[in-house]
Amino acid sequence: MSDLARTVMERCDLLATCSEDPGRITRPFASDAMRRAQNYVHEWMRRAGMQVRRDNVGNLRGRYEGAGPSTLLLGSHLDSVRDAGKYDGPLGVLVGIAAVQRLHDANRRLPFAIEVLAFADEEGLRYGSTYLGSRALAGQLEARDLALTDADGITLASAIESFGGDPARTADDRRQGANLIGYCEVHIEQGPILEARGLPVGIVSAIAGQSRFEIVFAGEAGHAGTVPMDRRRDALTAAAEMVLAVEAIATTEQGLVATVGKLEVEPGAANVIPGRAALSLDVRHADDNVRTRVAEALVARARETARRRKVSVEVRAVSSNPAVQCAPRLVKLLVQAVKDSRQQAIELTSGAGHDAVVMSSLTEVGMLFVRCKGGVSHNPAESVTAADVGVAIDVLSCFVDLIPQE
Numbered sequence: 001m002s003d004l005a006r007t008v009m010e011r012c013d014l015l016a017t018c019s020e021d022p023g024r025i026t027r028p029f030a031s032d033a034m035r036r037a038q039n040y041v042h043e044w045m046r047r048a049g050m051q052v053r054r055d056n057v058g059n060l061r062g063r064y065e066g067a068g069p070s071t072l073l074l075g076s077h078l079d080s081v082r083d084a085g086k087y088d089g090p091l092g093v094l095v096g097i098a099a100v101q102r103l104h105d106a107n108r109r110l111p112f113a114i115e116v117l118a119f120a121d122e123e124g125l126r127y128g129s130t131y132l133g134s135r136a137l138a139g140q141l142e143a144r145d146l147a148l149t150d151a152d153g154i155t156l157a158s159a160i161e162s163f164g165g166d167p168a169r170t171a172d173d174r175r176q177g178a179n180l181i182g183y184c185e186v187h188i189e190q191g192p193i194l195e196a197r198g199l200p201v202g203i204v205s206a207i208a209g210q211s212r213f214e215i216v217f218a219g220e221a222g223h224a225g226t227v228p229m230d231r232r233r234d235a236l237t238a239a240a241e242m243v244l245a246v247e248a249i250a251t252t253e254q255g256l257v258a259t260v261g262k263l264e265v266e267p268g269a270a271n272v273i274p275g276r277a278a279l280s281l282d283v284r285h286a287d288d289n290v291r292t293r294v295a296e297a298l299v300a301r302a303r304e305t306a307r308r309r310k311v312s313v314e315v316r317a318v319s320s321n322p323a324v325q326c327a328p329r330l331v332k333l334l335v336q337a338v339k340d341s342r343q344q345a346i347e348l349t350s351g352a353g354h355d356a357v358v359m360s361s362l363t364e365v366g367m368l369f370v371r372c373k374g375g376v377s378h379n380p381a382e383s384v385t386a387a388d389v390g391v392a393i394d395v396l397s398c399f400v401d402l403i404p405q406e
């Protein structure tokens with residue numbers, strides 16, 4: 001195992017101690033826990049030969065100068081969900097720093113600069129709004145975001161201020177697009193494919209698009225003892241049929257996932273026929289045409305179910321985010337880098353969103369996934385091996401060397 005891999009593992013352990021909750025990992029945006037984590041990361045960036053600064057929204061940015069004007073961006077996020085694992089986010093930041101450390105130790109300068117970005121918020125734990133860090137960098141943070149409040153009523157603007165940033169100047173955080181080579185993010189897979197294939201890393205070809213709907217069936221509430229079965233307009237049985245239809249339709253489409261994660265039944269009493277049932281629907285696929293087609297089929301199915309069961313249905317489209325294709329140029333370089341690291345190169349799609357989604361509005365993006373045990377994430381059981389981390393560092397180092405001189 002390389003010393004650098006061991007260092008990254010130790011650093012993940014150390015960052016895990018930066019938490020708001022004793023005994024578990026919870027590191028929200030602009031918290032004391034985040035400040036402690038950033039103090040460590042700041043020092044590690046500095047030791048890797050980088051100039052470090054914190055922008056207004058609170059991202060840490062380390063820059064390793066190169067000979068030319070272009071810049072390659074690396075990174076991931078330092079915040080976490082509640083009761084998180086050690087690797088979702090920090091691993092990508094630390095592998096990026098390790099790749100720069102390797103250059104610094106060899107006293108090498110590349111024809112381009114490298115910036116390692118440690119985003120201040122990706123998960124949206126504190127403000128319920130994801131990607132605050134990368135959105136500021138991409139120039140997408142808006143005035144209405146600054147007015148968001150956390151559970152204690154503290155606005156995003158005042159959280160930024162107490163963390164040392166100037167909320168009036170978050171527009172300055174926008175990274176100018178000129179001379180950017182691209183953004184490459186290393187992240188744990190959060191899925192089971194690499195483990196099943198026995199591979200340490202995989203190259204992401206696309207990040208799935210996502211459609212969300214709220215579907216509300218309305219029937220008629222009534223007495224569970226007196227209304228005969230053939231006279232009922234039960235909203236929940238319609239919803240139940242829909243839940244199973246979602247599963248059945250999703251199973252027929254390669255690479256598609258669809259989920260009903262929320263179901264609210266009213267009035268919600270044992271002796272009352274349900275008059276209203278509201279369910280959430282989440283549909284994801286790497287191909288927007290497939291996602292849209294399946295989402296339309298599911299909505300049609302909801303209407304057909306409602307008609308047949310003589311209940312009404314309302315479908316509200318909550319959000320629709322297109323898939324993000326990783327740049328073929330960067331995918332090709334990552335494939336080559338994996339092969340040069342004597343590993344088998346496979347491509348896979350990401351079902352989860354990442355900072356790379358937002359960064360794709362600024363520059364071309366690529367991602368490298370690292371195998372994680374059981375595909376488990378957002379959970380203290382999150383686990384990666386030092387050997388796999390070593391491979392990820394090697395691949396990222398090769399990738400950086402493969403980038404053509406401009």
Ligand SMILES: [Zn+2]
Pocket residue numbers: 077088089122187
């Ligand atoms: Zn993450």
